[in-house]
Amino acid sequence: MQDELIQRDQRVNWHPYTQMKHDVSIPIVRGEGSYLFDANGKRYIDAVSSWWVTLHGHAHPSITQRVSEQLATLEQVIFAGFTHPTAIELSERLLALLPDNQTKVFYTDNGSTAIEVALKMCVQYHYQNQQSKTKILAFKNGYHGDTFGAMSVSGRGLWTAPFGELLFDVIFIDVPTQANLAQTKAFIATHAHEIACFVYEPLVQGAGGMLMHKAADLSELMEFCKHQGILLIQDEIFVGFGRTGKLFAVDHLTETPDIMCFSKGLTGGTMPLGITTATQAIYDAFYADDKTKALFHGHSFTANPLACAAALASLDLLLNAETTHNIQRIVAQHQGFVALLKHHPKIKEVRFQGTIFALEWKTDENTSYFSDMNQALYPFFLERGILMRPLGNIIYLVPPYCISETDLGFVYKTILEALDQI
Numbered sequence: 001m002q003d004e005l006i007q008r009d010q011r012v013n014w015h016p017y018t019q020m021k022h023d024v025s026i027p028i029v030r031g032e033g034s035y036l037f038d039a040n041g042k043r044y045i046d047a048v049s050s051w052w053v054t055l056h057g058h059a060h061p062s063i064t065q066r067v068s069e070q071l072a073t074l075e076q077v078i079f080a081g082f083t084h085p086t087a088i089e090l091s092e093r094l095l096a097l098l099p100d101n102q103t104k105v106f107y108t109d110n111g112s113t114a115i116e117v118a119l120k121m122c123v124q125y126h127y128q129n130q131q132s133k134t135k136i137l138a139f140k141n142g143y144h145g146d147t148f149g150a151m152s153v154s155g156r157g158l159w160t161a162p163f164g165e166l167l168f169d170v171i172f173i174d175v176p177t178q179a180n181l182a183q184t185k186a187f188i189a190t191h192a193h194e195i196a197c198f199v200y201e202p203l204v205q206g207a208g209g210m211l212m213h214k215a216a217d218l219s220e221l222m223e224f225c226k227h228q229g230i231l232l233i234q235d236e237i238f239v240g241f242g243r244t245g246k247l248f249a250v251d252h253l254t255e256t257p258d259i260m261c262f263s264k265g266l267t268g269g270t271m272p273l274g275i276t277t278a279t280q281a282i283y284d285a286f287y288a289d290d291k292t293k294a295l296f297h298g299h300s301f302t303a304n305p306l307a308c309a310a311a312l313a314s315l316d317l318l319l320n321a322e323t324t325h326n327i328q329r330i331v332a333q334h335q336g337f338v339a340l341l342k343h344h345p346k347i348k349e350v351r352f353q354g355t356i357f358a359l360e361w362k363t364d365e366n367t368s369y370f371s372d373m374n375q376a377l378y379p380f381f382l383e384r385g386i387l388m389r390p391l392g393n394i395i396y397l398v399p400p401y402c403i404s405e406t407d408l409g410f411v412y413k414t415i416l417e418a419l420d421q422i
């Protein structure tokens, strides 16, 4: 059955981030907790939460139940001119967990579109306040999604090369360190009059290679941008919902952003959903008798009730004592493993932030997504029943919070074997 599914898949499907000539996609027929099962019955530990989305494991019974009930009640309704109780409840509950300055929720259906909305909010905000600020500030090596606006504000490289001419101009800066902050601030100050907003991944730059920076340094940079009249868009699409060891990355910071973006873990990884939250001041710039001042953005499936129901069930799970305990246990296990690897001769750097662990393998080439290391590492782990997806020569772990202590230990042991054998 496995081979037949692979053949049928290759005949009709075109997969994301996949060189179709080389890569075979493994048919998965079932998921349970932190495991995936292929059509031959082989079990894989999902050590990357299926692209960083699955918070509480696969096919979680309480999410399944809540979505099923919603499915039998109201599966979809247009969100312009209509609303529904599930979206109202989700907005109320999410806002209660965010900094007090976040007062409004705008729904979309994935991370990239949550970013598009955030950018459009900022640019239109200044437009409606008669200010010509249209430039965006962003970190080098950032990743904010694959639509054109999100691509424009992401780090430029081989992924974006074919579209270079079509991407809008962005002012890129390095992530903050005590060594570069003074210089970065001086640079920003010279451009501040034209900058609409600063979009950034807080604490961890995920797709860029699980690169990490310090909360205190980011807070200092945020404070400076605020004083320069630059709106802050905090992209918590990856790091939100417990990944950093706290509920949100913002909980590590002393400053609050103007806009926040969420997706990935928002529904526990069950349904696609995106959220952009905003301050009252931003919302108020659109609130007018003049109809043309509305935010003209929307998607067919905006605030889909099934996705909102999944998000509510996921929030319940996230806030319960067992999950909190699991998150702290994963953090402690990562900490022990990092200490063990610190001086390994094959490792360039090992780092972690909360439940996110990353190891940079020494290679002759520069660190890169297209590093050949990937071709050796990815199958090595798959053969041993572990789904990991190294970013070139960077191995990382983003496990679902329900992963057992034993399974996480097995993953570490397998990484040590890889270090020995590859």
Ligand SMILES: *Cc1c(COP(=O)(O)O)cnc(C)c1O
Binding pocket: 110, 111, 112, 113, 115, 143, 144, 145, 146, 201, 206, 207, 235, 236, 237, 238, 239, 263, 264
């Ligand atoms: C994945 C990701 C996005 C894009 O989300 P999609 O749902 O894949 O469009 C944006 N920002 C960050 C930080 C991400 O990790």
